[in-house]
Amino acid sequence: MGSVSIPEITISDPCRKFMMDTLVWDNHQCMPLRPDDESFLPQLERCKATGVDVVSLNVSFDVIPWESGIKLLATMRRWLKQRPDQYLLVERPEDILRARVEDKLAVTFDIEGGLALDEHLPMVQLYYDLGVRWMLLAYNRNNALAGGCHDKPQGLTEFGRRVVAEMERVGMVVCCSHTSYTAVMDIMEMATKPVIFSHSNPAAIKNHYRNVPDDAIRACARSGGVMCLSGIGHFMGDNDDRTETMVQHIDYVAELVGVDHVGFGTDYVWDQQEVNDFLQQNPDVFGDEMRGQPLKMFKPDQFAEVVEELLKKNYSETDVRKIMGENLLRVAKQVWK
Ligand SMILES: [Zn+2]
Secondary structure (H helix, E strand, C coil): CCCCCCCCCCCCHHHHHHHHCCCCEEEEEECCCCCCCCCCCCHHHHHHHCCCCEEEEEEEECCCCHHHHHHHHHHHHHHHHCCCCCEEECCCHHHHHHHHHCCCEEEEEEEECHHHHCCCCCHHHHHHHCCEEEEECCCCCCCCCECECCCCCCCECHHHHHHHHHHHHHCCEEECCCECHHHHHHHHHHCCCCEEEEEECECCCCCCCCCECHHHHHHHHHCCCCEEECCEHHHHCCCCCCHHHHHHHHHHHHHHHCHHHEEECCCEECCHHHHHHHHHHCHHHHCHHHCCCCCCECCHHHHHHHHHHHHHCCCCHHHHHHHHHHHHHHHHHHHCC
């Protein structure tokens, strides 16, 4: 089973033991989106040392050319396959448990925005075959598939509907983060399988265009999906990355829709310079408030603190395990092919 050695955080022995036999799934982290740069990938070892068993790595978003995502998949898959003792490229839900037994980090990929399809529907299957296990349709701005959450109101387009149906057919989980409220509700209405928010926070705690109103969280839960909480400071609060704030977000969603629908997609960015550059250079995509002071982020190291806090509160061990990863495993079993 996984080893847990976290340099910056002091955790109690019972919590360390609990972490070791608990599946920890972070449904969204970001390595540099530069296909020619492998220099950050060894940090995945550190990701694993925090207790994370499964990580979904971002390979593309609507702001960069779609070809770059294919190249990045090639780079990452090649790098991971060269290290079979440490990493496992996930294909099926059973691979998650196998990776834990073999003490490897299980890796999946994700795409933020349907521009990655280049308006070509069969790309959905190609990405799935390359390990992409969730995709969201529009990244902040409207595109050919759907409305984004930081643009004029727009729902799901005809092409967007075809993409949702194709994703369900091939086994790719449909994500509604970054998507407009109207498009989210359109997706929830047509979905026949669990829909997730891969990295979002409740708007009731922090009113932000990226955050999600209660009725959309309820619709996600009704679909059988999971609201994976992001650790981005501006979505959690006033550039607030504290563990206690993350626990407040967990409490809120658990009270609203139940512990079966809470998970994590921290959005932790390993190359902090890259994210701050993106924010400075693309004000039309991110808005002005995201510029200025450097972005704070909840770090994977803090998962152990979250576990400690939840166990101190009224969460049962079973509930904590669901939140840390088993809810996402349930979705994978229901959706992946
Ligand atoms: Zn994102």
